[in-house]
Amino acid sequence: MVKDFLPICRQDMEARGWDQVDFAYVIGDAYVDHPSFGHAIISRMLEAGGYRVGIISQPDWKDKESINVFGRPRLGFLISGGNMDSMVNHYTVSKKRRHNDAYTPGGVFGKRPDYATVVYGNLIRQTYKDVPVIIGGIEASLRRLGHYDYWSDSIKRSILLDSGADLLLYGMGEHSIIEMADALNSGLSIKDLTFIRGTVYKAKSPENVYDGITLPDFDTIRQDKKAYASSFYTQYTNTDPYSGKPLIEKYNDHLYVIQNPAAWPLTTEEMDRVYSLNYMRTYHPSYEADGGVPAISEVKFSLVSNRGCFGGCSFCALTFHQGRIIQARSHESIINEARQLVWEPDFKGYIHDVGGPTANFRYPACKKQEKYGVCPNKQCLFPKPCENLRADHTDYRKLLKELREIPGVKKVFIRSGIRFDYLLADKDDKFLEELCRYHVSGQLKVAPEHISDNVLRLMGKPQNSVYRKFVQKYTSMNERLGLKQYLVPYLMSSHPGSTLKDAVALAEYLRDLGYMPQQVQDFYPTPSTLSTCMYYTGYDPRTMEKVYVPKDPHEKAMQRALIQYKNPKNYDLVAEALRRTGRTDLIGYDKKCLIRPKRGHGQDNFGGFDHGASGRQNGKDVQHPKGKKKTIRNVHKKKDSQKRR
Numbered sequence: 001m002v003k004d005f006l007p008i009c010r011q012d013m014e015a016r017g018w019d020q021v022d023f024a025y026v027i028g029d030a031y032v033d034h035p036s037f038g039h040a041i042i043s044r045m046l047e048a049g050g051y052r053v054g055i056i057s058q059p060d061w062k063d064k065e066s067i068n069v070f071g072r073p074r075l076g077f078l079i080s081g082g083n084m085d086s087m088v089n090h091y092t093v094s095k096k097r098r099h100n101d102a103y104t105p106g107g108v109f110g111k112r113p114d115y116a117t118v119v120y121g122n123l124i125r126q127t128y129k130d131v132p133v134i135i136g137g138i139e140a141s142l143r144r145l146g147h148y149d150y151w152s153d154s155i156k157r158s159i160l161l162d163s164g165a166d167l168l169l170y171g172m173g174e175h176s177i178i179e180m181a182d183a184l185n186s187g188l189s190i191k192d193l194t195f196i197r198g199t200v201y202k203a204k205s206p207e208n209v210y211d212g213i214t215l216p217d218f219d220t221i222r223q224d225k226k227a228y229a230s231s232f233y234t235q236y237t238n239t240d241p242y243s244g245k246p247l248i249e250k251y252n253d254h255l256y257v258i259q260n261p262a263a264w265p266l267t268t269e270e271m272d273r274v275y276s277l278n279y280m281r282t283y284h285p286s287y288e289a290d291g292g293v294p295a296i297s298e299v300k301f302s303l304v305s306n307r308g309c310f311g312g313c314s315f316c317a318l319t320f321h322q323g324r325i326i327q328a329r330s331h332e333s334i335i336n337e338a339r340q341l342v343w344e345p346d347f348k349g350y351i352h353d354v355g356g357p358t359a360n361f362r363y364p365a366c367k368k369q370e371k372y373g374v375c376p377n378k379q380c381l382f383p384k385p386c387e388n389l390r391a392d393h394t395d396y397r398k399l400l401k402e403l404r405e406i407p408g409v410k411k412v413f414i415r416s417g418i419r420f421d422y423l424l425a426d427k428d429d430k431f432l433e434e435l436c437r438y439h440v441s442g443q444l445k446v447a448p449e450h451i452s453d454n455v456l457r458l459m460g461k462p463q464n465s466v467y468r469k470f471v472q473k474y475t476s477m478n479e480r481l482g483l484k485q486y487l488v489p490y491l492m493s494s495h496p497g498s499t500l501k502d503a504v505a506l507a508e509y510l511r512d513l514g515y516m517p518q519q520v521q522d523f524y525p526t527p528s529t530l531s532t533c534m535y536y537t538g539y540d541p542r543t544m545e546k547v548y549v550p551k552d553p554h555e556k557a558m559q560r561a562l563i564q565y566k567n568p569k570n571y572d573l574v575a576e577a578l579r580r581t582g583r584t585d586l587i588g589y590d591k592k593c594l595i596r597p598k599r600g601h602g603q604d605n606f607g608g609f610d611h612g613a614s615g616r617q618n619g620k621d622v623q624h625p626k627g628k629k630k631t632i633r634n635v636h637k638k639k640d641s642q643k644r645r
Contacts, residue, residue, distance in 0.1 A: 003278050003280070004280070005031070005033055005280055005284055005285075006031075006033070006043055006047065006053050006054065006055050007021070007053075007054045007055065007070070008031060008054070008055050008056075008057065008069075008284060008286070009069055010069060010070060010071075012054075013054055013070055016052075018052055020052070020070070020071065020072070020073065020074050021052045021053060021054040021070045021073050021074070022046075022051040022052045022053065022073060022074045022075045022181070022185075023046060023051060023052070023053050023054070023073055023075055023076055023077070023078050023181070024053075024054050024056055024067070024069070024070050024073040024077050024078070025039060025042070025043055025053055025054065025055050025056065025077075025078040025079075025080070026056045026059060026067060026077060026078065026079045026080075026120050026124070027039045027055065027056070027057050027058070027079075027080050027082065028058060028080065028081040028082035028086055028089075028103075028112040028116040028117075028120070028139075029057065029058070029080075029082040029083055029103040029104070029112075029295075030057055030058065030103060030104055030105050030283060030284070030287055030293045031055045031057040031283065031284045032103075032282070032283045032284070032293055032295065032296055033279050033280040033281065033282065033283075033284070034279055034280075034281050034282065034283075034296065034299060034300070035274070035275050035277075035279055035304065036083075036299035036302070036304065037083055038080060038083060038136075038137050038138070038172075038173075039055070039080050039137075040279060041172075041173075041174065041274060041277075042078070042080070042136070042173055042174075042177050043055065044277035044278060044279060045174055045177055045178060045274070045277070046177060046178070046181060047277075047278070048273075048277055048278075049178050049181060049182070051075070051181055051185075052074075054069065054070040054073075056069050056070070057284075058104065058111045058112055059120070059123070061112075061113045061116075061119045061120065061123055064123055064126045064127050066123075067120070067123055067124050067127070068127060072128065072131060073131065075132065075181065075184045075185060076131055076132030076133060076134055076166075076184060076190070077124050077128070077131060077132070077133045077134070078134050078135075078136065079117055079120045079121055079124075079133065079134070079135045079136070079137075079140075079163070079165065080117070080135070080136055080137030080139070080140070081112070081115075081116035081117040081120075081137055081138070081139035081140070082103055082112065082116065082137065082138075082139070083103055083137075083138065083295070084103070084138065084139075085138055085139045085142065085526060085527065086112055086113070086114060086115060086116035086117070086139055087114060087115065087149075087150075087151050088524070088526055089101060089103070089112070090109075090114060091151060093521075093522045093523070093524040094522075094553070095151060097109075100294075102293075102294040102295040102298075103293065103294075103295045104293070105283075105287040105290035105291070105292065105293055106287075106290035106291045106292075106294075107291075107294045108290070114151075115162075116139065117135050117137070117139045117140050117143075117159055117163050118159060118162045118163045120163075121133055121135060121162075121163030121164045121165050122163065122164050124164075125164045132166050132167070132184060132190035133163070133164065133165040133166050133167075134165060134166065134167045134168070134169060134180060134190075135159065135160070135163055135165040135167075135168050135169070136168065136169035136170070136173050136177070138317075138321060139159070140159050140160075140163075140168050140169070140170065141169075141170040141171060141320070141321050142317050142320055142321060142526070142527040142528040143156065143158070143159040143527050143528070144158060144159065144160065144168055144170050144200045144259060145158050145200070145215070145231075145235060145247065145249050145257060145259060146158060146218050146221050146222070146228075146231070146249060147527050147528055148228070148525070148527070148532055148533070148535075148536040149527065150524075150525040150526070150527075150532070150535075154222075155218075155221055155222040155228065157218060157251065158200065158249065158257045160200055160201075160202060160257060161202070161251070161255075161257065166190040166191070166201075166202075167180065167190060167193055167199055167200070167201055168199060168200040168201070169198060169199055170198055170199070170200060170259075170262075170321070171198045171262055171263055171321060171322065171323065172263075172266075172307065172321075172322060173198065173263070174263075174266060174270070174274055175197065175198060175263040175264060175266075176196050176197060176198035176199055176263050179196045179197075180193060180196055180199070183196070194208070194258070194260075195260075196260065197241065197260050197261055197262065197263045197264065198260065198261075198262055198263030199260050200257060200258065200259045200260070201257075201258055201260075202255065202256070202257060202258075203256045203257075203258050204254050204255065204256070205254075205256065206248045206250075206256050206258065209246050209248055209258055210246070211245055211246065212245060212246035212247065212248045212258070213234060213238065213245045213246070213247050213248065214248045214250070215231045215234060215235070215247055215248060215249045215250075216228075216230065216231045217249065217250035217251070218249060218250065218251045225536065225537040225538065225539065226537065226539060226544070228533070228536070228537055229533055229537040229539045229541040229544065230541065230544075231249075232528075232530075232533045232541050233533075233541035233542060234247070235247060235259075235320075235528075236319065236320070236530065236541070237376040237377060238261075238376075239262055239319055239320055239323055239324070240262065240323065240324065240325070240373040240374050240376065241261055241262040241263060241264050241265065241323070241325075241373060242372055242373025242374075243372070243373050243374075243376055244261040244262055245261065246258060246259060246260055246261060247259040262323060265308070265323065265325045265327045266307075266327045267327075268327075268328060268329065268330050269330075271307075271327055271328065271329045271330075271333070272329055272330050272332075272333040275304065275329060275333055275337060276333065276336075281300070281340075281344075282296060282300070283296055298352075300344075301341055301344075301347060301350065301351055301352045302351070302352045302353035302354070302415075302416075303334050303337055303338060303341075303351060303353065303354045303355075303403075304329070304355075304356055305328060305329055305334055305354050305355055305356055305359075305362070305396075305399065306326055306327060306328040306329070306355070306356035306357075306358075306361055306362060307322050307326075307327050307356050307357065308322045308323050308324060308325050308326045308327050308356075308357065308361075309322065309324065309326070309356075309357040309358050309361065310324045310325075310326065310361065310364075310365040310374065310379075310380040310381065311357075311358055311361075311380075311381060311419055311422075311460075312324070312379040312380065312381060312382050312460045313449075313459060313460050313461060314458060314459050314460040314529065314530035314531040314534070315459060315492070315495065315523065315529050315530070315531035315532075316357075316529060317526060317527070317528050317529050318357050320528045320529070322357065323374075324365075324369075324374045324380070325364055325369055325373065325374060326361045326362065326363055326364050326365070328362050328363060331398070331399050331402060334354070334399060334403070335402055335403065335406070338351060338403055338406055338409065339406060342406065342407070342408035342409065347408075348410075349408060349409060349410030349411065350409075350410060350411050350412075350413065351403060351409060351411070351412045351413065352413055352415060353413060353414060353415040353416050354399070354400060354403060354412060354413075354414060354416075355414060355415075355416035355417070356416060357416070357417075358416070358417055358418075358419050358422075359396075359414045359415075359416045359417055359418055360393060360396055360414075360418050360419060360422060360423060360431070361419070361422070362393075362395045362396045362399075363390070363395070364390075365380040365386070365388075365389055365390065366380070366386065366388040366389060366390055367388075367390070368388065379460065381419065381421055381422060381425075381462070382460045382461070382462065383457065383462070383463075384462070385421065385422070385425045389422075389425060391422055391425035391426040391427075392426060392428075393423070393426055393428070393430070393431035394428075396431065397430060397431050397434055400412055400414075400434065400438070400439065401434075404438060411438075411441070412438065412439055413439055413440075413441060414435065414439045414440075415445065417445070417446075417447060418435070418444070418446060420446055420448075420466070420467065420470040421462040421466050421470075423470065424466065424469060424470055424473070429473075429477070432473060432474070432477050433477060433481070436474070436477050436478050436481055436483060436485060437481055437483075440485050442484075442485055442486065443485065443486050443487070443488045444474070444485065444486075444487055444488065445487075445488045445490065446467075446470070446487055446488070446489055446490070447489070447490040448461070448464070448467040448489050448490070448491070449461050449490065449491060449492045449495075450464075450491065450492060450495065450498065450502070450506060451464045451467075451505060451506050451509045452464070452497075452498065452502040452505055452506065454497055454502070455495055455497045455498045455502055457497075458495065458496055458497040458531070458534065458540060458547060459492075459495055459497075459531070460530070467489075471487060474487060488517075489515075489517065490517075490521065491506065491517055491520055491521070491563055492520075492521050492522070492523055493520055493521070493522050493523065493556065493559040493560045493562075493563055494522050494523045494550045494555075494556040494559045494560070495523040495531060496523070496531055496534035496535050496540075496547045496548070496549045496550075497534075497547050497548055497549075498523075498548075498550060498559060499548055499550070500555065500558060500559065500562075500577055500580055500581050501581050503558070503559040503562040503563070503577065504562060504577065504578065504581050504583050504586070506562065506563060507562040507563060507565050507574075507594055508586070508592075508594075510563065510565075511565075511592070511594060516563075516564055516565070516566045516567075517563060517564065520560050520563045520564060522556060522559075522560055523535070530542070534547045534549065535549055535551075557573055558573045558574070558576060558577040558580075559577075561573035561574050561577070562574055562577055562594075565594045565595060571595060571598070574594060574595055575587060575595060575598070578594065578595075
């Protein structure tokens, strides 16, 4: 088979000698044939299975002819909204329109609609009433049952219903896409495909569902927040392929949405096959005139070594999408891909990342998971590492060493995130030593997220004392190695449970650390996470305890400002937050203060954001007798004016 891009137009299709495609694949992203893009994996899997696939990238959703590029497909239409949920792609957490789209040629914004999967599905149905329509990708996966939608502030129906599709594939989809294609190719009707793992389908009755769990019906979860929280947690605890049960959601007496158990995790051999398919490893050449597709720059020289995550962060949707069981590629597969990178014309010797959702996970958390799956109601690392946890970096260290030794590779970075609590659980410090010695370039990004133990508990993150222990070990290791390397902590504001007092405590922590983050992430309620459920309902679905939720935009602005309290633009917000929490002791000239008093309040401000009673002005330290800073420049000006008088 000649290695080439898949057809994007009828001319490409005919050049291959095809008179029809088996599947027309409608995608919300630009066509990038790289295994970091879901549409690339799915299309190449189908190709390897002997199916003809044509790509319809970012069709004009206002023109129904835009999906008619290849005519009527033999087996059906596939739809993916893109590598991101289209609403996250379009809007900031404050619901403001973004200005660019990294998954579009030239980074141009506006080439896909809001709720892209729904719009594409209805666009197809305008022309093709009876052709099977199958939806998948992250947008469909996380909206597969009744779900809270942040942008409309409402409970939405399963995306399967709103899109007009016949079948929904959730998760990564390699197994289910081939099972579905083979079933349709054998002559089965799409309405009969009720048996495939990792799929969601419609039914008039649940009577044929074996051993299923009936969720609260849609009308109930729309009206009762406690019922929604209960329903969501049932879904959350049924994502495992070993222990998960079919889930039944009723919409009316003749319409049910049924979720089958998750697809089986890929074996190492299957993972290797997925990443060895005929990818072109870049964007389609038709985008060159527009400047290419920006998103490729983040992944072009990175290596995926695993998928899945047993970290269990409440604000992360990985449990719902990829699952908690780690699936990993072999060393040989990863090394072979790295050797391909070396021959890329623009490769400079630097592998940007070797990892996955969590870089230092290389196999399931414990032996039991390989046979029985994950524990439905227990986490592997939270609230503390399970006694059955296998904390061992030996295999990952060996892989990294093999990559470092490839001719042409100068440096191998780790950028996809280290679970520091998992690192600490490993009694052997060799990984930490090699991480600092070989795989960090001045700064290591980590995600403590907050310092309040109550907030961390709701986040599913380890206590702050664990992060402090990691900081000490990381600092000591770098000192021992004679290296000056720092930690860059990711922090989140306004997560459910976070009060203004918690935000002030975080600001004090940053003050003592001598660090102000350049970026802060406000909590973003994306579909199908535990944290989003807390945000909407005000309950922790794991315990049904009430949770404080900061929703007022002004309070959220104050929480964010406190994390960046040194920024002069944040002064008024920080001052208001300190007054509201009774912490005006942090407004003053003491070194423990966050901000200075403003002019006109009985004391001079002198810039407002220098800290302590003494400061540096014009390169020299100046201490005012009453504890106020004055600049040398101002002192000289005062003397000169006196001489003139």
